[in-house]
Amino acid sequence: MLQIDPWKRVLIWLTCAAGVWLALPNAFYTQVERHNDAAAAIEMSGATPELEQQLSGWPEWMPSALVNLGLDLRGGAHLLAEVQVADVYASRMQAMWPEIRDALRPERATVGTIRLQPSDPQEIRVKISQPEGMQRALEVVRELARPIQTLTGVGGTDIDVRGEGDTLIVTLSEAEKLASDDRTVRQSLEIIRRRIDEVGTREPTIQRQGTDRILIQVPGIGSATELKEIIGTTAQLTFNPVVSRGSDPEANPGVGNKIVPALDEQGVYYTLEAAPVVTGEELVDAQPAYDQNGRPAVNFRFNTSGARKFGDYTAENIGSPFAIVLDDEVISAPVIQSHIPGGSGIITGNFTVEESTNLAVLLRAGALPAGLEFLEERTIGPELGQDSIDAGKVATVIAFAGVLVFMALSYGLFGLFANVALILNIALIFGLLSLIGATLTLPGIAGIVLTVGMAVDANVLVFERIREELKTSRGPARAIELGYEKALSAILDANITTFITAVILFAMGSGPVRGFAITLGLGILTSVFTAIFVTRLMIVMWFERRRPKTIEV
Incomplete structure (x- = not known):
């Protein structure tokens, strides 16, 4: 007998309602976005009549989380920056001189007077007046060396110290340079992320590329020049x-x-x-x-x-x-x-209010440890993003309409049940994307289109199995029950393997590949839920009301 416990029915419908509720703000995207921007501005700098008006454009009791649009949909700025890691070597050497000077001063009786000599920025040359004390000078300075805290530099120290005549020479070791390069790029990556987050932009993509390059993509920002002004300043403050x-x-x-x-x-x-x-x-x-x-x-x-x-x-x-x-x-x-x-x-100066605010942001986020050279910069206009959105809408509508028509013609009333589940499936996808704050890109739209095509697979398996059971002269209730039971293993096998693929794409991929993997993975979860639970619940509720003696699938 077909039977679903009342608490399960309530839970299924509540899940569907929650998905629709969370997805609803995306149907009023511009209005909700203005509301969210106004709320953020009021929290930061206080309320104004204009901001209050924008805030009232969307009810406070309604959800306001949106699916963020990626660079290819919203438009924005794209930069590829190279971190000038060699700049750090000179800074390190410059900062070490006072330490070396203070360490050698108590040894004047042995090494004589000490004088800093002109040298390459990446080394320190110190002349001592008593060359016979060079060995002692080398021992003292080598005691300043610190062990390298990386797996590749285990057992090594951060400086090399040698003597040439009456001149002591200090340089960074090769192992320390490698470790310093990695630290510099990681630190630059984090500081760039903090600076962009401080400005309040939406869902930036900030990734390391290669050994010393950083990819920066920020949707919704006016131009690459504006983005460079935010992150291009090193903001190195010294006293x-x-x-x-x-x-x-x-x-x-x-x-x-x-x-x-x-x-x-x-x-x-x-x-x-x-x-x-x-x-x-x-x-x-x-x-x-x-x-x-x-x-x-x-x-x-x-x-x-x-x-x-x-x-x-x-x-x-x-x-x-x-x-x-x-x-x-x-x-x-x-x-x-x-x-x-x-x-x-x-810190005082001839600042404007905007300049003092920007300086505070830069200092609070931290100084870039090295300069950035921008190798590539692009400004992607919002009209290009709108073209992508329109193309994605057309593709989704065509796929959606084609599937709806196919299911209705192929399976009749059961096909209509599957179509309702498919609509709920799309709502659940957007509800989950809004809930986790995901970014939708053009590949992400492709993932949704693919999900629309795949979403009915489970229903097709169930309906075809029900047809087979009806041919064996089983009653309608028993045929529906066996159809779901026997199709379940095939549904789970197909979707689990696809979900594993989506997880691997997310773990190994980056940027657009991840956007595709997220929508595909969420689509698989919602598709299985709507096929196994939602469609079945609708069929059971229909069957309980009608009690048909025969059914046609």
Whole structure:
């Protein structure tokens, strides 16, 4: 006998209703998107009449999660960036000089005076006045070496130290360079992701390609130039002691110093100690604010290590100027008036409100460890995305209509039941995509079209099996029951193997392949659910009301 427990019936219909409920916002995409953007803007910067009006365009009690549209549907920007990993070597060497100097100072009786010599940016050359003390100097500097924390560099150290006459030479080891390259690209990847997320763009694609390249695709952004402005700035913040101030950019700064232009003072150049006291890497927070004169500024706060170094330096150098340097430009060089404990301060300059906000975002997200060279950039217009959407709609409608007509002509009333289940199947797919915040791309639409074609396979297997059972002169109820029982193994076998394929595509693929795998995998789950449970429930409910003596499938 056909029988489905009441609680199962309620659960099946509730699942279908939940899927339709979650998918509903996608039928009013533009309206819901404006509502979501307004809600985000109000939370960030406060309400305005215009934002309140946009917010009221969609009821608060309704779901507002949407299926995000990918770059090929919405339009947006595409960049391929190469990370300049060699930049990090010079920074590392520059930062090591104070450490080497402080380590050798107690050994003056053995090595004599120590002087930094002009050298390649990727090495440090230190001249000692007593060459006979070179062995001791090598021992002292080698004690500064740290083990490499990677599988490929096990047993190695981060620096190579050697002596040539009266000159001690320090370079990064080859194993450390490889480890540094990997760290630099990973760090750049994460910082780019944080910067783009801070701006609030939708579902960006940020992936590593090869050893030193990063692919960035951001839907809904105006142009590749706008995207480059968000992520292209290294935002390397340092706090350097000021040696002098002048107007000659070609002057000799001296060994261990550098000349940096002032950002807001034309023709003014500062000579700074190259080794910073504190860097932006030790920042833990940065927020837009206003200075005592009501001009836009940025408040910052260091971590414990940075706060200690910042506090110690300000305590020992009261009355001396201290340069705040952003990307090799002095944005401010205040005189230290008193000890600054606590590790917090303010960056002032001729900022606009937008500039101070962007600077805070960049500093909060972190400094890019190295520069980026953009090898490829494309702006994809929304009209191209609209063409893709229209083509996808046409393909889906044609496939959908063809399947509906075929099922109705082939299986009559049972075919109509299958068609209702197919419509619910599409709603469930979009409901799940909205629930998990997935991004729909053109390959994803292809996955949905394929799902539409595959969704009726399970019903076809069941209906054909019911036909076979009816030919053996079984009653309608028994034929329907056996049709579902005997077709179940074939349905599960076919869909499980396809689902495994979708999982492998998702795990091994990237970008468009993943979009296809997600919609295909979700489509398989919803297809099996609607075929085994929804269609069967409709047939059972119909059979209980009509009690037909014979049925035609």
